[in-house]
Amino acid sequence: MSADLPAYQCASCGRSHVPAAGRWRCDCGGLLDLPPRPISWNPRPADHTLWRYQDAIAVPGRAFSLGEGMTPLVRAAADGTDRTLLKVEYASPTGSFKDRGAVMLVALARLLGARRLVADSSGNAGTAVAAYAARAGLAAEIFVPAGTSEKKVQQIRGHGAEVTAVPGSREDTARAAAARVAETAAFYASHVYNPYFYEGTKTYALEIFEQLGQAAPATLVLPAGNGTLVIGAYLGFAGLRSAGLIDRLPRIVAVQAERCAPVARAFAAGRAETVPVEPAPTVAEGIAIGAPARGARMLEIVRATGGTVVTVAEAEVTAARAALARRGFWVEPTGAVAYAAARRLRVPGSPYAEGELVVPLCGSGLKAPG
Numbered sequence: 001m002s003a004d005l006p007a008y009q010c011a012s013c014g015r016s017h018v019p020a021a022g023r024w025r026c027d028c029g030g031l032l033d034l035p036p037r038p039i040s041w042n043p044r045p046a047d048h049t050l051w052r053y054q055d056a057i058a059v060p061g062r063a064f065s066l067g068e069g070m071t072p073l074v075r076a077a078a079d080g081t082d083r084t085l086l087k088v089e090y091a092s093p094t095g096s097f098k099d100r101g102a103v104m105l106v107a108l109a110r111l112l113g114a115r116r117l118v119a120d121s122s123g124n125a126g127t128a129v130a131a132y133a134a135r136a137g138l139a140a141e142i143f144v145p146a147g148t149s150e151k152k153v154q155q156i157r158g159h160g161a162e163v164t165a166v167p168g169s170r171e172d173t174a175r176a177a178a179a180r181v182a183e184t185a186a187f188y189a190s191h192v193y194n195p196y197f198y199e200g201t202k203t204y205a206l207e208i209f210e211q212l213g214q215a216a217p218a219t220l221v222l223p224a225g226n227g228t229l230v231i232g233a234y235l236g237f238a239g240l241r242s243a244g245l246i247d248r249l250p251r252i253v254a255v256q257a258e259r260c261a262p263v264a265r266a267f268a269a270g271r272a273e274t275v276p277v278e279p280a281p282t283v284a285e286g287i288a289i290g291a292p293a294r295g296a297r298m299l300e301i302v303r304a305t306g307g308t309v310v311t312v313a314e315a316e317v318t319a320a321r322a323a324l325a326r327r328g329f330w331v332e333p334t335g336a337v338a339y340a341a342a343r344r345l346r347v348p349g350s351p352y353a354e355g356e357l358v359v360p361l362c363g364s365g366l367k368a369p370g
């Protein structure tokens with residue numbers, strides 16, 4: 001193992017664990033984090049991938065790359081007068097922001113000497129892990145819920161990974177993946193449990209900071225299923241603040257589908273933890289997470305930044321997707337969720353009407369059935 005790899009730290013009991021292929025939770029059942037640290041701001045100008053921020057990333061050295069990161073940040077209105085900015089994450093190599101985290105997990109797996117990866121996903125994280133495993137020459141088995149978009153399944157298979165479709169809920173899929181990890185000692189490339197994934201999604205914040213001329217926007221609107229972008233974006237801006245590079249954090253607005261909104265419910269009720277819900281079918285398949293493992297962390301982040309949690313109805317998502325398409329942006333339904341919320345937040349008089357507001361277009365429309 002590389003001596004430079006930071007140890008995991010249990011969020012419940014504080015115990016440290018040396019990263020190892022089979023380690024994804026603490027023995028006490030707690031979630032693993034990496035110790036927080038200030039951002040070391042030293043972008044490498046010649047590197048046009050997220051590895052330009054390698055001094056701020058816990059994975060030592062520059063790993064292999066498919067050209068992930070450095071996605072465009074463009075004004076929502078074509079005339080450039082608007083202060084709503086769209087971060088075009090679907091321009092990522094596999095068509096979603098999950099590439100940011102997947103490259104970190106596969107780099108970590110390789111440093112730990114793993115030959116085989118297991119991951120579970122509603123689709124996009126699985127396609128990303130499959131592509132990066134292919135790039136790194138590692139075998140991968142991806143567990144997806146039965147009924148996941150056919151195009152995502154085809155993409156995972158195309159990258160040479162094995163696909164196991166699991167009937168039941170997203171949580172049943174996660175349990176099947178964890179059982180396979182326990183049986184085979186494969187590396188669990190979990191975007192939910194492995195904190196190295198957030199080292200990748202953290203670069204979402206670093207890019208925005210650089211693209212805005214070394215400034216933080218007033219608001220980040222982010223989709224929230226398991227919260228990998230919510231948590232990563234927060235870690236990036238919190239690290240910039242502890243390095244003294246910004247003096248306030250953007251408010252974080254987490255967005256859930258009305259039909260699956262455990263974080264929104266807990267937020268409204270003033271609770272610190274989410275209570276699992278049974279997801280009803282939603283067009284936003286990527287955020288249909290009834291029991292997000294890091295729900296409490298998302299609630300803490302939203303509250304710490306003075307943000308909020310909002311829900312969007314099915315019809316709003318569909319309308320937002322169509323509105324984006326008419327402006328030239330082709331996203332999958334889940335990729336329109338944050339924009340749907342932003343359209344509502346930007347009305348005059350709302351506390352979110354002022355200042356720069358950044359919305360990710362998370363996933364490509366080319367992955368969706370219609």
Ligand SMILES: Cc1ncc(COP(=O)(O)O)c(C=O)c1O
Nearest residue numbers: 124224225226227228286362363
């Ligand atoms: C397109 C898209 N947007 C948003 C999300 C939500 O990400 P997370 O579950 O990490 O909150 C996903 C997750 O798969 C996704 O595929």
Ligand SMILES: [Zn+2]
Nearest residue numbers: 010013026028
């Ligand atoms: Zn513990």
